[in-house]
Amino acid sequence: MNTATEVSLRRNDAVRLSVGITVPLLLAILFVAAVGTSGLVTALLLCAGIAGSIATTYLFVLQPLIAARATATSKLVKAEQELLEERLDQEFRERLERALLVAEAEPAALRTGLRAVAEIMGHAEVSLLLSVPDEPRVGWQIRLQGGSLEQAVPLAHTPTCTALSSASVAVSASSAALDACAHLHDPLGETSSVCIPLRLGDRTLGSVCITSAPGELPPTAAISRASWAVERTGVRVAEQRLQRGPSGAGQIDPITALPGAQALRHQLRDLVRTLSPFCVGIIQIDEFALLGSQHSAAESDDALRLLADVLCTTLRPEDLICRLDGPRFAIVLADCSASQATAALERARDSLALLLVSQENLPFTCSAGLVESHCATSLDQIVQLAEQACSQAHAHGGNRVVLATEPSTQPSPDQRH
DSSP, X not given: OOHHHHHHHHHHHHHHHHHHHHHHXXXXXXXXXXXXXXXXXHHHHHHHHHHHHHHHHIIIIIHHHHHHHHHHHHHHHHHHHHHHHHHHHHHHHHHHHHHHHHOOSHHHHHHHHHHHHHHHHTTSEEEEEEEOTTSSBXXXXXXXXXTEEOOOEEOXXXXXXXXXXXXXOEEESOTTSTTSOGGGOOTTOOOEEEEEEEEETTEEEEEEEEEESTTOOOOHHHHHHHHHHHHHHHHHHHHHHHHHTHHHHOXXXXXXXXXXXXXXXXXXXXXXXXXXXXXXXXXXXXXXXXXXXXXXXXXXXXXXXXXXXXXXXXXXXXXXXXXXXXXXEEEEEETOOHHHHHHHHHXXXXXXXXXXXXXXXXXXXXEEEEEEGGGOSSHHHHHHHHHHHHHXXXXXXXXXXXXOOXXXXXXXXXXXX
């Protein structure tokens, strides 16, 4: 409302107030003068005029003014509330952008994104669901607990996720609804949910799942803000994956877009300096030479890319995956025991098998060898033990995972014959 309009309205209110007060009084005085009544009647008429003036003033002046003031106050409160919400939203977005910018590693960016979603949603549970490669199903769940990401937990039967199927936000008031995500079905109780797909460019890493009591869906504005936070997190993770190779990784493999062998040694040196326990794995495609002789080079490259995608999606975001020579890959899993590493590679084999069955891809299997860091005394020996375990897996028929033993417990060449 501009100044000229306000002045005009105030002038009109003043005129109405003056008319409401003076007109009834003037009418009463004129009537008394014309009739010439006694003093008592004159007094009564004047009182009636005053009462009429008061009533007219209240009905036609004060009441509209009170109503207008109440409306203006309500609009002002609403405008101030909207302004406050916009300011808080802007501050939230700026904080998240700063936090994502300083998150140097992919796990830190994912943790930051999930913490931002948890801040928006209050007491709701937030978790990251990792998808099966090229499928609208989820294979693993990573919960956010106390601001930290827990270990990935495999989900039985790789259930479907509506957000992945529709490539959009999926909202369900009850996990028992027909259109609810299959991963929400729990015989122990119902929940309401919001699933937001987490995209890395043209690929989907999984979905961010927000669950709460049945029927307690978050407001539309909160869902919109959480969707933006997940989108920005995906953008940041995609940037990190593009930038991850050149820093100590040497050349990027043109077929799989993974870092090369230099990245393996760079990562191993860093972990040895920190004295952190870790596992190293060597994975290779079984009978790759035969595969190449029976199929085109393009199909062989497709097999390499498919295995690379399965490893990237199956393993944790902080695990290193790199391409070695030929059909071989190497992985480094920090803060991981032998049993956990074995389970992770078994999930990768299962995921690969499911993917090859469900799609018209070139059929193949892979073998893997694992070694724990404490089993070796040098970087070269760590890699050598993992390669030997991988060779053993291949020699025993392939399509299996073999855990290397310490050099002192391995049989000598004479004992093997």
